[in-house]
Amino acid sequence: xxxxxxxxxxxxxxxxxxxxxxxxxxxxxxxxxxxxxxxxxxxxxxxxxxxxxxxxxxxxxxxxxxxxxxxxxxxxxxxxxxxxxxxxxxxxxxxxxxxx
Amino acid sequence: xxxxxxxxxxxxxxxxxxxxxxxxxxxxxxxxxxxxxxxxxxxxxxxxxxxxxxxxxxxxxxxxxxxxxxxxxxxxxxxxxxxxxxxxxxxxxxxxxxxxxxxxxxxxxxxxxxxxxxxxxxxxxxxxxxxxxxxxxxxxxxxxxxxxxxx
Numbered sequence: 357x358x359x360x361x362x363x364x365x366x367x368x369x370x371x372x373x374x375x376x377x378x379x380x381x382x383x384x385x386x387x388x389x390x391x392x393x394x395x396x397x398x399x400x401x402x403x404x405x406x407x408x409x410x411x412x413x414x415x416x417x418x419x420x421x422x423x424x425x426x427x428x429x430x431x432x433x434x435x436x437x438x439x440x441x442x443x444x445x446x447x448x449x450x451x452x453x454x455x456x
Numbered sequence: 457x458x459x460x461x462x463x464x465x466x467x468x469x470x471x472x473x474x475x476x477x478x479x480x481x482x483x484x485x486x487x488x489x490x491x492x493x494x495x496x497x498x499x500x501x502x503x504x505x506x507x508x509x510x511x512x513x514x515x516x517x518x519x520x521x522x523x524x525x526x527x528x529x530x531x532x533x534x535x536x537x538x539x540x541x542x543x544x545x546x547x548x549x550x551x552x553x554x555x556x557x558x559x560x561x562x563x564x565x566x567x568x569x570x571x572x573x574x575x576x577x578x579x580x581x582x583x584x585x586x587x588x589x590x591x592x593x594x595x596x597x598x599x600x601x602x603x604x605x606x607x
Contacts, residue, residue, distance in 0.1 A: 362572060363563040370575065373556045380548045388541075402517040404544055408509070411548045415555070431564075431571025435578040438553075442582050445549055446589075453541045 362431055368423030369415075370434045374441045376415035381445040383407060385452050458519050465512035466594055468504045472554065473587045475501035479557065480580040486566045486573055494566060494576075498558040501583070505554035509547070516544065523601050530604025535597050543593035550586040553579050 362370070387394045387403060397403040479497040482490050520540075527536040557579050564572040 362560075362569075362575070365563045366560040366572070366575075369556055369559045373552050376552050377549045380545065380552075384545045405513065405517060407545075408513065408548060408551075411552070415552050419559075431569060431573070431575040433571075435571070435575040438575070439578050439582065442549055442553070442586070446546055446586065449542050449545050450538075453538045456537070456541075 362427065362429065362434065364426055365419075365423040367427035367429055367434065368421070368425075369419035370438060371422050371427075372415050372419035374434075374437055375418055376411050377445050378441055379414055380407070380411040381448050383410065384449060388452070388456060458515075461511055461515045461519075465508050465515060466591060468511065469508040469587060469591060472501050472504035472508060473584055473591070475504060476554070476557070476580050476583045476587070479561075480577060480584065483566065483573055483576045483580065488567055491567065495558060495561050498561050502554045502558055505551055505583075509551050512547075523597075526604035527597070527600045530600060530607055532596075532600035532603050535600030539593045539596050539600075543590050543597070546586055547590055550583055550590065553583045553586070557583065 384407070387397060387407070394403055397406040400406050475497055479494060479501060482494045482497060486494065524536050524540075527533060527540075557576065560572065560576055560579065566572050566576060
């Protein structure tokens, strides 16, 4: 038995988390830069609430879909990718709001 | 009620940090004996983070506009334009990582799989670091409101 591989659900949901974190950053920059998008989100509810629902939906739905297939990917690789994507997200948000 | 909600969300956020540090330490010493504690610690952390999201989000959506006006008119407007904006959007990453932690712990053998153990350690460390950044940002925003009121 290959002991270094991750279960389907952890690989699927970890990849979904990486996508959702980067997507959330991209959505933040998009809505703050493009006023019609922010206005469209505000027309539904508070933009932060809409943002949160969208990002959580991306994480949960993508995670459920990606968990259906098996992934030949190790924990070390995913750990590095989660770290890098979260760092990129944090620094991108900080840089964006500092220069806005 | 307004002040109560304002105090609850950093408190539950701090409890989520404590629970995640607990998970980090248990993962460093992962064994067959502490698997249940690891899982329960991660569930407790996720529950506290969801409570933080709901309470803090409700306060932000309902009451923050008044504080925002005070901050923008005060000596520290960057507490809103940079710190609050950064805080409210970084939180989504923290929330997602908190929800991911119990899924990874529940569906793998963290004791025998070194890669999974590293993944758990990295996720827990990121939750703690981003949560501390958010707690610090909250303190700065509170101070900016105070500075705006006393100027």
